[in-house]
Amino acid sequence: MRTQVGIVGAGPAGLLLSHLLHLEGIESVVVETRSREYVEHRVRAGVLEHGPVELLKQAGVGARLVREGLQHHGIELRFGGRGHRIDFPSLTGGRSITVYGQQEVVKDLIRARLAADGRILFEAGALGVDGVDSSAPLVRYRQGDHEGELSCDFVAGCDGSHGICRGAIPAGALTVYEKEYPFAWLGILAAASPSTEELIYAYHERGFALHSMRSPQIGRLYVQVRPDETLDGWPDERIWSELQARLALEGWSLTEGPILEKGITAMRSSVVEPIQYGRLFLAGDAAHIVPATGAKGLNLAVADVRVLAEALAAWYRHGRTDLLERYSATCLRRVWRAEHFSWWMTSMLHRFEGDGAFEQRLQLAQLRYVCGSRAAATTLAENYVGLESV
Ligand code: FAD
């Protein structure tokens, strides 16, 4: 099989890239190891920055997002028995965020691609990428008993943090920067109406907790757990009682309901440099991971493919190579800003085992500063809603 751009992975990065290229008249084929059903129901991120929302709308895949997404104008930081609101519009010139499940973005993109006769090969796992330093790279894949080859002009490695594309870059050409955080998040989706309209990030002596949502009927909540914990140790009652303890506030109560889904996510940072080698371009989680506290992973995936689609369009339309050559450097500026913001939010809000009273007082001092100083609140707000230029 032959196409112009071979895309590995039908997550938000791969699907949006395929769609943006289609709008530029560029052909692509997406190979995805999982089924359509699986990727459309994988519960993950939920916070979309202002920029990605505008991009999805402009690209004609934002109608349901506008209808069903929940626009939020602030978040609450809860600590020391009080809630403190950070107001986004007044701190960022009118910007806000939208809460809309990542799997809904994925559904909207798959529908748009298939409606335009786009080719997505589901249950087709890429085995390897060859010839990335030639002008005719190819993706080898297996779909059922069939082994196929996809030859293309460029390969986009959008295959997430466990994908194979990163491995196609020779070890000597690549530097990996990594950091593990000494905790994980246990996340649930519950048939429980949100107890507040906005997200609550809670700092508590028992550990961090986050109150989020997906709709007026469905809550999405997280608690900090030890990094080696499994779901076996967390029956539903324990999850709710921990959420109740960490989110507790006088005059406020947390609504419980049946848990529909639960999972544990490690908290880590990882950045590959460069994110391009020859004709292979990495995008999204294949290139970088952020700890979830800053809600940046999905947004970075969108930011990468916007840059990549523009660079590929300039190459196909005008033979320009400069934007492709700058792809890695352009994306990495935003990536490192997001890594810093995510590390900062993570450090401020979690309990670190081994920390004593001194470190905890530093965290509280920082939280009070963020809530009390307009300059500090602006730092949080402008990063959270997404910086226009980095
Ligand atoms: P993925 O979504 O991982 O997609 C990669 C795709 O490649 C997958 O479909 C995979 O099946 C496929 N694939 C892998 N290997 C192969 C192969 N060999 N061949 C073919 N296909 C392959 N981010 C935010 O911005 N905001 C949030 O609020 C947020 N919350 C999160 C909460 C949780 C619990 C988790 C886990 C993540 C969260 N994130 C958040 C991060 C966000 O979900 C990821 O950053 C996002 O999924 C990245 O998209 P992607 O397309 O790069 O990768």
Ligand code: DHB
């Ligand atoms: C959600 C996830 C996050 O990582 C975050 O920081 C905020 C919200 C969510 O899934 O809703």
